[in-house]
Each structure stands twice: as structure tokens, then as C-alpha cells.
Amino acid sequence: MSPEDRLRERLDGFPRLPLAEYPSPLQHLPRLSGELARPIYVKRDDGLGPAGGGNKTRKLEYLLAEAREQGARKVVTYGGLQSNHARITAAAALVLGLEPHLFYLERRPSPLVGNLLLNELMAARMHFFPARRSHGRPTRMDRANRLVRLLARLRVGAHYFIPVGGHSWRGCLGYVRAALEIHEQARERGIANAWIVTAAGTGGTLAGLMAGLRLAESGLRPLGIDVGRLWTGFPIAVARVAAEACARLGSPVDFAPEDVPLVEGTYVGKAYGTPSEGGVAAMRRLVVTEGLLLDPVYTAKAFAGLLDLVHRGQLGTDEPVIFIHTGGLPALFALGDAVLEGGGGVVSGS
Numbered sequence: 001m002s003p004e005d006r007l008r009e010r011l012d013g014f015p016r017l018p019l020a021e022y023p024s025p026l027q028h029l030p031r032l033s034g035e036l037a038r039p040i041y042v043k044r045d046d047g048l049g050p051a052g053g054g055n056k057t058r059k060l061e062y063l064l065a066e067a068r069e070q071g072a073r074k075v076v077t078y079g080g081l082q083s084n085h086a087r088i089t090a091a092a093a094l095v096l097g098l099e100p101h102l103f104y105l106e107r108r109p110s111p112l113v114g115n116l117l118l119n120e121l122m123a124a125r126m127h128f129f130p131a132r133r134s135h136g137r138p139t140r141m142d143r144a145n146r147l148v149r150l151l152a153r154l155r156v157g158a159h160y161f162i163p164v165g166g167h168s169w170r171g172c173l174g175y176v177r178a179a180l181e182i183h184e185q186a187r188e189r190g191i192a193n194a195w196i197v198t199a200a201g202t203g204g205t206l207a208g209l210m211a212g213l214r215l216a217e218s219g220l221r222p223l224g225i226d227v228g229r230l231w232t233g234f235p236i237a238v239a240r241v242a243a244e245a246c247a248r249l250g251s252p253v254d255f256a257p258e259d260v261p262l263v264e265g266t267y268v269g270k271a272y273g274t275p276s277e278g279g280v281a282a283m284r285r286l287v288v289t290e291g292l293l294l295d296p297v298y299t300a301k302a303f304a305g306l307l308d309l310v311h312r313g314q315l316g317t318d319e320p321v322i323f324i325h326t327g328g329l330p331a332l333f334a335l336g337d338a339v340l341e342g343g344g345g346v347v348s349g350s
Contacts, residue, residue, distance in 0.1 A: 003217040004180060010249045011177050014170070015065035019057050019092055020048040026185045026322070031289045036310055039191060039320035042292065043182060046299075046327035051091030051118055054084045054327025055205055058174030059166035060092045066170060068096065072160035076152040078103035078144075080273050082297055082331040085165050085202075087115040090124035100124045101156050103148050105131035114334025127155055138232045141167065141202070165202030167237070169244035175208020176215070176245055182322065183218040192219050194320035197309075199302035200224035200262060201272075203234060205326065207242035210260070215251055220322075223315075224262040225305035227298050228272035235260040267305040273297055275338045278304035283339070295328030296335050 001009075025044045033040045049057030067075055075093045079086045081104055090100035102119060108128040112120050119126055129151055145163050152159055162171070186192050196213075200206045206224035213220050224238070231237060235257035242260075246253040269276025279300035286292050286303060294300040306323055309315050332339065 003215065004183065007176070007180055007212070007215045007249070011173060011180075014062060014173060015069055016061045017065045017068065017096065019050065019061050019095065020053070023181045023185060024048055026182070026189065029290045029292070032286070035289070036307075038310070038318045039194075041189075041191070041194070041320065041322045043196075043322055043324045045178070046325040046329070048327075049088055049092065050095055051087060051122065052327065052330055054088055055175075055324065056085045056088045056166055057092065058178055059171035059204060060089060060162075060174070062170050062173045063162050063166055063168070064092055064096055064098070067098065067160035070160060072098065072158075074099045074101055074156055074159040075162060076101045076103065076148070076156055076159045077162040077164070077166075078105070078148045079164055080104070081106050081109060082115050082273060082328075082334055084115060084298070084326075084328045084331070087118050087330065089162060090119055090122050094122060094124075101127065101152065101159065103127045103129065103151060105129055105144075105147070114330045114332075116334070118330055125156075127151070138230055138234075140233070141231050141237055165204050167202040167204040167241060169241055169248055172204050172208040172211065172241050172245040175205050176212035176249070179209045179212025179218070179220075180216050183213065183216050183220055186220055186322065191320040191322075194220055194322050195315050196220050196222045196322045196324065197302065197306045198222070198224055198324040199227045199298040199326055200234075200238075201228050201230070201298060203231075203238040203262075204241065205324070206260070206262065207238045208245065210238075210242040210255065211245040211249070211253070214253055215246060215249060222261055224260070225267055225302040226262060226264040227268060227301040229265050229268045230272050233257075234264060235262055238262065263305060263309075267301045267308070269301065275335055276301050276304065278308070280339055282307055292325075293329060293332065294325070295331045296339050297331045298326055298328050
């Protein structure tokens, strides 16, 4: 049995509720490829799933399957005000007949725009708890999870809890499966030596790619671009969940923090949730060359990182690059003024 078949068989041993049609397209960008003198592709996970879609759909297929198995009637998760994860969780929960509760450690804004507006349209229960500000300093992911669990027990009662961004070994299985999917698409295209670049907010997507590519014995190379500067010990958290996913799949791998291919901090800009000058420039460049829109919180910053790293020769010389479009377009409509104000930046190599 090939490594790919063995991995697929093990993944099929975990309960999963499909929420989208697969595989998502692997789209070649001919004009940008010409400008950068190397093949550039986009993995279109932005269209996966309900209510606008996005990459979190893959994780929720495993997480919500467990919620159903446990007989849960309510689902709780949390995120930033423009959290795509919260929006897709609400939509997927409703599709499956579950009651979504979304927690935000922020004041309730007025008016509700972007992802918050979509949550309101879906009648998702949103709970706002202004937390003590840390002046932009990173926090511990496990500490934030514990706080929301406590708040949810008091406000919601019995529920199934999903960590921020679906960051858990079970959620990680969604991108283990995606890694196998990309590996097969890349082999068909003759680009089996490509880089795979993704935004890293909570790190679950990157962890899943690391685990899946390792277990599939793939030659593809993952790279995460930190878009938030949110978490202390970020590489430790990513290595831990990738290792646990491998162990649960029956092939233990000891990932160390230094094994995590992550560019931290460089392309975040002022803060998480705030458009960066480089990100806005990257967003403009991609839409005028290929007609493809990015969001200002995640994908634009990660794409700015991709362009800069290519320009500086940090991704080899002529290897193909696959960018995972994780979605998030609703945030563009919430942050439009900031995007327009930040439109004067120039991305290296443009």
C-alpha cells in the first residue's frame, strides 16, 4: 500500500461530515507567473462550505462530526471580531441542526459589518465580553481557550466547545486530508517540488499540512506566514498539534518547534485585524493581474509575504509556489476604509 493510500485509509477511520465538494481547484495564475518568472498557483479553499466559505470548513467537518456523535445541541467557539472561523462555524452548525454560540473578547461594535453582519443574518448567538487589553502583546492560546470555556459554561450551559480557529488535533485532520489532496493535484500538474504558502493565524492549517505532507511522503514544502502576532510560543503550539495528529493517525512524528516552517511577525503590520501597507499592495497587485480578491486580515498579508520572499530569493529560484486562499472576503467590506487608506504601499519586486 502506498503512503497516500495508507493515509487516506487512516483518515477514513475518523467520523467526518462533508460540508463541501472536493477537490477544490488548483488554479494557475499565468500573468503573475510571468511577472515572477516561476509557476504560481492558488488553491481555492476560499469557496469551500456554507455562508461564504473558507478553509475552516475542512476542520469543521471533523469537529462537528464529533459534536453530533456526542449528542451536542449547542456549539461554542470564539475569535476576533472579523473571525471567518466563527462565521463558518455558525453556518455549518445551522446546516447540521445545531445552535451556534460565538464569543468575542471585545465590545459589541455598532453597526455590525462584515462577518458580524453575516452572523446576525444567520441569527447566531453572539456574546461580547470586553477583556482587559494586553496592548497588542501575544497571549497563550490555552489560556484564552480556558477563559471562553468558563464564560460559555456560565452563559450557554451544556455545549460542544471548538478552540479558536479549530486548533486541535481533530480539526487539524481537515488539512491532513487537504495535504493529500494538494499532493495528488501537484503530482498531476508536474509540480511535486512546489512550496505551499499559507496564512497562519492560529496555526491549525499549517499543522495539518505539516502532518499530512510528512505522512504522504510528499516532496511539497509548507510555509506559514504569521498574520497576527497573537500567541506566545506559537511554533510550540503548531508542532504539538501536528505531532498529535500524526500520533492519532498511527504514525508518531516528533515535530520540534524549530521544525515548524513559520515566518513570525514580519508581515503582520501594526496588529492582527488591521490591514497592512504591504498586504494592501499585494491585494491590489493580485486583483489587477488575475482578478482574484484577497481579504485584508489574513490572505493579503500572507500573499505580501510570498511576494517578498520570492523577490529576496528565500523560496529558491524557479520552484513552483502554491498559495492557499483561505477565504475571508467579508472582512474586506468591514475594513474597506482602512484598505483604501493603506493603498499606497509597494510590495518588493513589483
